[in-house]
Amino acid sequence: MKNKKKRIRVLSVFGTRPEAIKMCPLIKELNRKNEIESIVCVTGQHRQMLDQVLEIFGIQPDYDLNLMRESQSLTTITINALLELEKILPKIDPDLVLVHGDTTTSVSAALAAYYQQIPVGHVEAGLRTYNIYSPFPEEMNRKMISQIAELFFAPTENNKENLEKENISKNVYITGNTVIDAFKYTVKEEYQFKDSTLKRVNFNEFRIILMTAHRRENLGKPLENICKAVKRIVNENKNVQVVYPVHLNPAVRNTVFSILGNVERIHLSEPLDVEDMHNIMARSSLILTDSGGLQEEGPYFGIPVVVLRTETERLEAIEAGTAKLAGTCEDDICFTVNQLLCDKATYRKMAQAVNPYGDGHASERIAGKIIEWGRIQDVI
Ligand code: UD1
Numbered sequence: 001m002k003n004k005k006k007r008i009r010v011l012s013v014f015g016t017r018p019e020a021i022k023m024c025p026l027i028k029e030l031n032r033k034n035e036i037e038s039i040v041c042v043t044g045q046h047r048q049m050l051d052q053v054l055e056i057f058g059i060q061p062d063y064d065l066n067l068m069r070e071s072q073s074l075t076t077i078t079i080n081a082l083l084e085l086e087k088i089l090p091k092i093d094p095d096l097v098l099v100h101g102d103t104t105t106s107v108s109a110a111l112a113a114y115y116q117q118i119p120v121g122h123v124e125a126g127l128r129t130y131n132i133y134s135p136f137p138e139e140m141n142r143k144m145i146s147q148i149a150e151l152f153f154a155p156t157e158n159n160k161e162n163l164e165k166e167n168i169s170k171n172v173y174i175t176g177n178t179v180i181d182a183f184k185y186t187v188k189e190e191y192q193f194k195d196s197t198l199k200r201v202n203f204n205e206f207r208i209i210l211m212t213a214h215r216r217e218n219l220g221k222p223l224e225n226i227c228k229a230v231k232r233i234v235n236e237n238k239n240v241q242v243v244y245p246v247h248l249n250p251a252v253r254n255t256v257f258s259i260l261g262n263v264e265r266i267h268l269s270e271p272l273d274v275e276d277m278h279n280i281m282a283r284s285s286l287i288l289t290d291s292g293g294l295q296e297e298g299p300y301f302g303i304p305v306v307v308l309r310t311e312t313e314r315l316e317a318i319e320a321g322t323a324k325l326a327g328t329c330e331d332d333i334c335f336t337v338n339q340l341l342c343d344k345a346t347y348r349k350m351a352q353a354v355n356p357y358g359d360g361h362a363s364e365r366i367a368g369k370i371i372e373w374g375r376i377q378d379v380i
């Protein structure tokens with residue numbers, strides 16, 4: 001008879017800020033389970049922005065591939081992640097590799113595991129725009145991971161249906177999004193901001209617009225349009241202040257600082273640690289973003305999200321009425337934002353719409369399904 005192990009060895013691989021924010025609550029949950037031995041490998045696709053998250057959650061990776069280079073290309077991250085993971089996977093010998101979402105780290109880790117015939121679990125599975133160039137390269141990354149994965153943790157019903165359309169229906173579980181779980185660790189009623197820019201924001205006299213924009217398909221002209229629109233919005237609405245933590249990508253920073261640097265009532269900050277970020281979000285009136293994560297976080301706080309993209313994989317947010325697609329044209333963005341700032345009924349309707357991303361227990365569901373899977377596979 002085969003000797004059963006006492007625990008399922010689960011290796012979680014991630015490398016960027018959003019993956020870390022969404023994986024850390026899950027890793028904490030895996031650590032609580034007697035049936036699971038949890039091992040963490042970060043690729044270091046991001047450095048400062050990743051370390052900020054690990055520190056807040058108090059997670060020390062067992063392996064750090066330290067891959068980040070300034071202005072890195074997709075090819076270099078992919079190749080280096082594959083080569084480094086090829087070396088460490090046999091040493092770790094995991095029963096399951098967990099990857100998250102759609103980054104270059106995630107697709108590389110899934111492929112590296114597949115090359116060694118190690119099963120892959122995909123957290124935040126089933127998001128689709130059906131346009132492989134938007135978001136680029138994330139849409140293709142997540143489609144490729146779906147072909148490799150054995151376990152699928154879909155945040156919403158809509159995500160599960162997307163997988164069904166691709167004939168993936170085995171081992172698909174609707175769990176909610178682990179980003180909602182993260183708020184348990186980060187959001188506080190009495191909170192002192194650490195970032196010096198945030199200390200200067202006047203929350204009492206102004207409505208706060210929180211914005212982020214960094215996506216590869218928005219670099220160049222679309223990001224210029226976004227910045228010009230925000231400048232106009234601030235000029236036309238004397239009662240608003242904008243807080244914009246600017247991504248560390250030089251291609252983002254050059255555009256943003258040249259158009260929005262030194263504009264009255266626009267605060268450009270360094271990337272915020274996730275505690276500062278979630279707590280400023282809780283105190284904002286409106287979110288403008290091309291980020292995926294912020295589209296899921298806004299509704300939790302009852303804050304309307306204006307999406308600075310032409311399409312979104314977060315259709316449940318549009319359907320629930322918590323987010324609006326504004327595109328990347330200056331006039332369209334100004335129109336959508338001004339309507340929300342000036343028309344109370346439109347604002348209230350979005351603010352009161354129901355959060356479609358779950359109840360904050362996604363990590364528990366995922367850990368439970370991994371244990372069930374381990375029993376079926378006869379690992380434990
Ligand atoms: C990546 C993800 C994207 C995710 C984003 C979150 C891919 C293809 N894209 O894109 O899905 O939305 O992360 O932010 O995986 N940099 C630093 N320090 C950091 C992080 C980045 O200096 O801590 C700079 C570096 O110059 C780096 C550049 O930003 O080369 C771009 O980083 P990269 O991970 O390649 O792309 P993102 O646009 O961040």
Ligand code: UDP
Binds near residue numbers: 212278290297
């Ligand atoms: N975030 C953060 N600090 C910032 C900007 C964003 O902690 O300065 C958080 C944000 O709250 C969300 C996540 O980072 O949880 C989103 O990451 P990002 O926009 O980098 O990636 P995306 O979600 O677009 O993949």
